[in-house]
Amino acid sequence: MANYRAPLRDMQFVLHELLDVETTLTGLPGYQDANRELIDSVLESAARFAEEVLQPLNRSGDEEGCRLENGQVITPQGFKDAYQRFCADGWTGLDCDPDYGGQGLPKTLGFPISEMNTSANMAWAMYPGLSHGAYAAIHAHGSDEQKNTYLPHLINGNWSGTMCLTEPHCGTDLGLLKTRAEPQADGSYQISGTKIFISSGDHDMSDNVVHLVLARLPDAPKDVKGISLFIVPKFLPNGGGVGERNAVSVGSLEHKMGIKGNATCVMNFDGATGFLIGEANRGMQYMFTMMNAARLGVGMQGLGINEVAFQAALAYARDRLQMRAMNMPAAPDKPADPIIVHPDVRRMLLTMKAYAEGGRAFSSWLALLLDVEDRAEDPAQRQDAADLMALLIPVAKAFMTDNGFEAANLGLQVFGGHGYIREWGMEQFVRDARIAQIYEGTNGIQALDLIGRKVLLDQGQKLRKFTKLVHKFCEAHEGDAAMAEFITPLAQLNKAMGEVTLKIGMASMQNRDEAGAAATDYLRLLGHLVFGWFWARMAALSLPKSHEPFYGAKLATARFYYAKLLPETQMLLARLASGAKPLMALEDEHFQF
């Protein structure tokens, strides 16, 4: 069974040595105290919680799952206790507003903690994750009264939250949604409709569940411009506590491939009392303001599973004896060598490792940008952060969850037949990781968002903000012989990125399918450019200290990345060159005979 240990040393390397977050954070209003010492001590406490409290509940939560009894969801044994401890320790309010009881720490800290919690127990970690989304929506767009009513409870964890978007006939295409909101004389609304796939939709861990629901007013436009956002609590608030039961109920629990410890609910709203957030018909816009954090959060799930699957596979590869090393026996005193000696096993382990550490560097930088966008005093700095984030969030979501799923499968493969057996825990990682490629916008939708809204819409302006960073880095290392093995391919790829973007842009002016056809390959190409940049930066930091094992390992992993993973870009460029025609030529009715 997996025995997770939080990768604190690597987190420290990323946060302090690579990104120097202390300097940035302590320069932001309200974060003056977020120094290295504080950051490290918070992460160490979080690591203990993940390792000691959450991890032991991961397998049992999967086996037991959630159940619905008399309309109430019961979570697996131990989940509630863990949640209460989590709340008591103040984790639910970590980066929340101190005006409502939060600890006011930077978001930069929240994401590595999400990674650890996911590694330890993804299904459990989703409960506070969803609450945080509801907190963020109300905090950003709610009235003072709404904030005073809901935020303190969401922050201390006594109440939890959900996001209710999807309906049976629409997920991606929310313009089709049908849930209705009828205005009432008292200023509230009656909400009626059915929502599906509602994560943490109901459970027994908190006193109340605060649903954030997308619905349509009677006179609203028919498309996405006619959607409003409502607060619909399970129990109506009453004098600082909970009062009457609202007309919202769990229709059923979904039977899922994984994340079985998380209650994924069909929610029925039968004239439930709801409260409009902000202005009517602006619900999609309000949702979108939380999208960056939410999508990065899903990316962190990919990373969390990637890391824990790597750790488990590594431990197994060191332990399992099978066959001899090709050149000479590594453990001649044993009946066979540990399988970590075999090149093909190392290929799998290094792929998992390189994606995990690359993802950790990338996502930590994005988390820092979230704080900069939020707090920097210089508007230009805020705009740069916002632009880079807008560009790269779909990459973080899709690239990291695709890599996470691949890593989970490689981890399973290292275990051979044992990987297929539930008791070893590897197949759960595969099942759990799979959802992250789908929800919060499928990875195909992320790719369309990237190429359409984020790149082509502004003629590549945001993209150039990023490629300029890469270009500057390459320039700074020009003529550095030790770095040439990284700089040469990185500069090439950076140039190719610009060229292929231009080509797709031109082609899509003739035929809009060209952008859609390129989307998925284009996203992975940019993902490799981002990871290539980070691996080159990490190599540059490690080269002078490569005699120390930690830095030597970083350098070796950077070299592996460039040798074995970056070559995917050659495939992607070749595919992109062939355009949309090979996808569109076959008529719909002739796909099958």
Next chain:
Amino acid sequence: MANYRAPLRDMQFVLHELLDVETTLTGLPGYQDANRELIDSVLESAARFAEEVLQPLNRSGDEEGCRLENGQVITPQGFKDAYQRFCADGWTGLDCDPDYGGQGLPKTLGFPISEMNTSANMAWAMYPGLSHGAYAAIHAHGSDEQKNTYLPHLINGNWSGTMCLTEPHCGTDLGLLKTRAEPQADGSYQISGTKIFISSGDHDMSDNVVHLVLARLPDAPKDVKGISLFIVPKFLPNGGGVGERNAVSVGSLEHKMGIKGNATCVMNFDGATGFLIGEANRGMQYMFTMMNAARLGVGMQGLGINEVAFQAALAYARDRLQMRAMNMPAAPDKPADPIIVHPDVRRMLLTMKAYAEGGRAFSSWLALLLDVEDRAEDPAQRQDAADLMALLIPVAKAFMTDNGFEAANLGLQVFGGHGYIREWGMEQFVRDARIAQIYEGTNGIQALDLIGRKVLLDQGQKLRKFTKLVHKFCEAHEGDAAMAEFITPLAQLNKAMGEVTLKIGMASMQNRDEAGAAATDYLRLLGHLVFGWFWARMAALSLPKSHEPFYGAKLATARFYYAKLLPETQMLLARLASGAKPLMALEDEHFQF
């Protein structure tokens, strides 16, 4: 839910138009009657059985699983009835020896039927599949008495079979196996030991289970050269029926990720009576003679899941309305367009389709080679078939199961969030398909077998037999302008295949890790050369008839393959160029800090 329809039209195209199996088969002794009419009518009956009997039990079998009651495995509801019908219709003896009651049809027919049965119900299809392996082992290496005792029962299905190789501490490395065989005065042996992962190890569908068990005699050499093969029946044979219960029992049922309708057992042999097959210490050799058929059988599982996942995703993509086509609405009268209009959805569908049809062509050719190797009168023809098969079986096993798993995941992705919900059936395909990458030799082991034993050991002789076929095909189409889009890249890849083989061969003489490091990439490279060859051949056949929808679709799919899938070879060649060093540089103890 998936609604499988056997791809008979495509099977007929492959068997008759592409491979003209009739001409080859009717020229082989004993197969004079295997003409097109017979083949088609057998496949049509098999299709009905798969569609009507097996498919309806697939989801329920997964949900119910197997259970162990008082030492006896109970299979899911309906499995036994289906099995009895299968036996009554004579399917268990299809390609078996008429001397023992079989129908004596070519193996070429057995494999498409395996594909169909797997598409309809993989867990169920494994029961007769394993019996067939036991039949083949006894038929090839058993004594006349053993054949007379066991074959008629295995052929009519009253008895079923298993293969007992793996033990807790050894799967890949069978040299480590510990199960003991003590000779008895009556010429039998007492078998003692524990075997794990025994598919179909016990069940309630047949009167007896015939275990083929690898074990060691007391004086046997310690490595793989000291392993013998034994028949260990659940009930000892007695006058044409079953007699006394043998000392073999089910220790437990494994809890698995998928194939839950198949009983994967821990088998305990407690001094069970066993009968030596052939000579002592030749067990591994006997197992290996069945390996080609067994590994191709697993490849067919990859293909079977690939096909059914494709069909289900296609049906959903035609039905699900979401967003509008980029250029102009496809269904203006509906609230949105069916998602098959979107290029990224088509990318997923076409990938599944191209892998399925390519795999069907490839595997049908290999099945034909099995018959040629077995029956051809000309020894040179037999040797060529054997060589091509030896070379390409690891490719069929690994490439088709990796593609099958990818296809299952693409199918799930087409369904979006619904793909993650059990009721839709897509996630079962992912869980079922996953095992095929592992058992019968993990795909990493297939890759090592290919590069080591099949390619480098004979200095590329077998490989050249294959590349010569490709070369001849390219030559035959030289100057054919309409075929140039296929011939040019195919000839290039064929040339690159030879060059990279030479390079790896040279490098591995210096450092044997070079072959191990190249193995997985090398196998996929050869896989694409094989599929590229078949897609070019199918394109050549289809070009003159491309105005007919079936051939037009073939041609479009061939173009898709060359435009979007073959470019993986550029990634593989780039990775291969970097050799073993990036994999071996990192010291074992520095993988994690």
